[in-house]
Amino acid sequence: MSQSSFNVLFKPINALDVRIKNRFIMGSMHTGLEDHKKNFDELAQYYKLRAQGGVGLIVTGGFAPNVTGWAVPFSGTLQFSWQVKTHKKLTDAIKGYDCKLVLQILHTGRYGFHPFIKSADTSKAPINVFTAKKLSTKQVQKQINAFVRCADLSARAGYDGVEVMGSEGYLINQFLSKRTNSRDDVYGGSLENRMRLAVEIVSKIRANHPKQFLIIFRLSMVELVENGLTLPEIIIVAKAIEQAGASIINTGIGWHEARIPTIVTQVPKAAYAHFTAAIKQQVSILVCASNRINTAEVANEIVQTKQADLVSMARPFLADPDIVNKIKDNQLSDINHCIGCNQACLDHVFVKKRASCLVNPLACYETQFDLTKVKQPKQIAIVGAGPSGLAAAYYAALKGHYVSLFEKSNQLGGQFLLAQNIPGKEDYLFTIEYYEQQLAKLNVQVFLNKPILDNSELDQFDHILNATGIIPRDLGSKFKGENVFSYERLLKCGSADELIPKQSSVAVIGAGGIGFDVCEFLLSDHINEGEHNNKSIDQNKIKHYFNYWGVDQQSGLLKTDVSPITPIRNITLLQRKNEKLGKYLSKTTGWVHRLNLKKEGVKQIAGVSYQKIDEQGLHIIKDDKPDIIKADYFVICAGQVSVELNIQNDKMQSIGGALNANQLDAKVAIRQALEWAISIN
Incomplete structure (x- = not known):
């Protein structure tokens, strides 16, 4: 334009x-x-x-x-x-x-x-x-x-x-x-x-x-x-x-x-x-x-x-x-x-903390971070081009350092590449595109399809950052099968139909933020066509939104005759903790995710112990009693673990999921990236 x-x-x-x-x-x-x-x-x-x-x-x-x-x-x-x-x-x-x-x-x-x-x-x-x-x-x-x-x-x-x-x-x-x-x-x-x-x-x-x-x-x-x-x-x-x-x-x-x-x-x-x-x-x-x-x-x-x-x-x-x-x-x-x-x-x-911004951690902290260029630029290697690695490369380059960014896959974005496939989260792609543009302008050397470096390659750098992030937790050999998928494999699809046909029954193991996202992915006809046109007004999306939430688009009044939703897949969502599912979702958005799943008839079960998956289904123990969750397909969302690097180097630091995989949080990871870049003089 x-x-x-x-x-x-x-x-x-x-x-x-x-x-x-x-x-x-x-x-x-x-x-x-x-x-x-x-x-x-x-x-x-x-x-x-x-x-x-x-x-x-x-x-x-x-x-x-x-x-x-x-x-x-x-x-x-x-x-x-x-x-x-x-x-x-x-x-x-x-x-x-x-x-x-x-x-x-x-x-x-x-x-x-x-x-x-x-x-x-x-x-x-x-x-x-x-x-x-x-x-x-x-x-x-x-x-x-x-x-x-x-x-x-x-x-x-x-x-x-x-x-x-x-x-x-x-x-x-x-x-x-x-x-x-x-x-x-x-x-x-x-x-x-x-x-x-x-x-x-x-x-x-x-x-x-x-x-x-x-x-x-x-x-x-x-x-x-x-x-x-x-x-x-x-x-x-x-x-x-x-x-x-x-x-x-x-x-x-x-x-x-x-x-x-x-x-x-x-x-x-x-x-x-x-x-x-x-x-x-x-x-x-x-x-x-x-x-x-x-x-x-x-x-x-x-x-x-x-x-x-x-x-x-x-x-x-x-x-x-x-x-x-x-x-x-x-x-x-x-x-x-x-x-x-x-x-x-x-x-x-809402919890009485200072506001900021996930994609711009400088917001409301403008006086606390010095981004003026350093007098003696350093050679910096950043391994991993997810949100934390991209942000670290950007802020380090702004400081005037010579930055090389290494990514083992053929795309930048890491977990944001998965997130932008979730219905309603298409805008996450904007952040990837922004960093890609800025790194090019700042002359950051970007290497795609580059496996993890060894010490001989790393020796040329003054500082090394491990931003390799996380991978899905593997529950072991008892949870394998042709109808068992990790959330990562599922969300890499342009459509859930590629792996799981409509009208199938699906058991989703793990009810953290990713578990809820997977449910919404499975319940939507959303198709990732590769090229998002999500920067303009889409009247079809607006019409669907008002119908889905039972609001008359012309008057703004709540409808009294809303038809029940017929879900395109029948989902059971399970978690180990014996507490409300989605309890730790964000305060201002969590209620929406919980309400979505309720409207779509997702069955929710808490306080279960997972035993195995076989031809009968998912074997669990609930209230000290064995049970079997029958489903056509199973998606594992049972947490993440940090990517392991078989490298020991005194110059290396870790941020984001590579540092702590217990709570996947792009807000924390990008803030850590800024703080790390600022610390290098």
């Missing part, structure tokens, strides 16, 4: 009286740095690099207007005058880059994880352990004043505006929806009353600030919960927010308690953009699309077809702070794309 193809994304646009230089918004992404004054210098550098990277507008992570709005105890607030000085570090950091910086005002309502939470009702969110107290009418007005004061302080701190968080089940959304608002005062009952809180917040902020001050209102365009707002009601709210003085309506999708995935890898790109388009047709102010927009092609199609005026991307700016400039300069192959894994960003935030 030529540079001119993206011109629409770089056409300036006015939000009331504010000019935005392009159509890109860096959406709000809580990092954890917002919660501590001592981290604001790091947060300032984080925003500065994204402003340098070309984005037109940045929305900060959420800041509460008062204590009741905390997400967790002592999370970030802007409530007092003395806090203005600290916030000026952020606004000062981006001066000179023609980038607007907007503070998100976030009151979590009943989603706050602390005992002081307040909401429209006395209610407890299904994802929380705390019950909210009901705000009195007078207390509601105090909350409105807290939002307005926060906006006033934002202006004093030099912010170009605020984003009022009115979506995804937070406080304002809790007032908007009958689901959580059974009040009988002026803030409950009719839609006019239920939206009064949102309207008064926006109108009172606007009364204090001219149209040169941005007011973005984030509105859930579809709620995906029972008794939520309908699309006609959402349109009414959007019009009222426009009349109240908002500059931009930004898109939120669903509630956090909704049992419909909205941001994970299985969600097709721009799946919800048509709901944003429906709002855009009804208002005259700018409208911004969000959710699963991580490529130039998707962003371009949304703006080009006038589904939205602006596009919001959050996680893609963690993955690559320069993504906008790279799109502008038509350097698409240089983009380090977000793969939607959530492992280092949202999964970290």
